[in-house]
Amino acid sequence: MAARALLRLHPPALPLPLPLLCLLPLLLLLLLASSAHGGGGGGLRVGFYEDSCPDVEAIVRKVVAKAVHDDPTANAPLLRLHFHDCFVRGCEASVLLNSTEGNQAEKDAKPNHTLEAFDVIDDVKAALEKRCPGTVSCADILAIVARDAVSLATRAVAEGRWGKDGNLYQVETGRRDGRESSAREAVKNLPDSFDGIRKLIKRFASKNLGLKDLAVLSGAHAIGKSHCPSIAKRLRNFTAHRDSDPTLDRLYAAKLRQKCRRPKDKTTELEMVPGSSMTFDTAYYGLVLKRRGLFHSDEALLKNEETRDLVHEYSRGSEERFLRDFGASMVNMGRVGVLTGAQGEIRKKCAVVN
Structure with a gap:
């Protein structure tokens, strides 16, 4: 029907050659498929739920605000979930799926072992299912929650x-949920704290x-905390000589070694921006210039002219x-x-497919 409508709107001025007439249906199908495919954001728009669930953003904000009030450190984990979702299979909530007997899901991949706040997403989903059953995708929930989390952490x-x-x-909303999740794909696609600038550029380009997105989104490190295993190699075993990462400020490295006496210590918390880890601002970039970014991937921003x-x-x-x-x-x-349109599904529970 869509292809016929397209022909009515744009009829050929002259008879088309037979080979082209034969190819026309295929060309139109490819055109329609590409417009429906979400790789470039097709099908997404602000206010997608204005008729089907007009209170969606108010409901999400209420749950997120309560979560942040109860735990002021919750902003960063909620923002991080959206990042980790989008870099594996795209923004289709695969990071929320549980592993099954025959499949290890993304959330159980090593880079995701420190992900938190899944319970907040479940609370949001439950509230929306009560108000608008089967309407709002888990993928859209992740996107709205991330926005709310960082907004609540921004003083302005x-x-x-x-x-x-x-x-x-x-x-923008209108995403649908995927049905697959792979720990192996998470390991392959997620940016690593030890990535250099070339690898970061390649990961983002994929x-x-x-480059601007890379520099700007790295600013998410303005809020949140990490743990000793994430920087252990920077502190003691960066090269075969068992020295520290030379791109890390020596005095800062010494302070971090005092805190991380045991490289596998997963309980000691390290602020991404010491003294300001719950406020979203530009302080992170000042630390990067002083070579006090916590991760090697932070310092890597100085290795490219545009990101620097x-x-x-x-x-x-x-x-x-x-x-902005x-x-x-x-x-x-x-x-x-x-995923948009008829792709994927709207999960009833974010941790399992329907």
């Missing part, structure tokens, strides 16, 4: 200086994200520009590999 937003709606940026220039700009420039750029890059990331 919390104080009402950013916008009346209390949002750092608008979220998701149609550019952005680090300098965000560290000394207007915080407003960074916040961050919102734009989050929207870009939220379009990666999405």
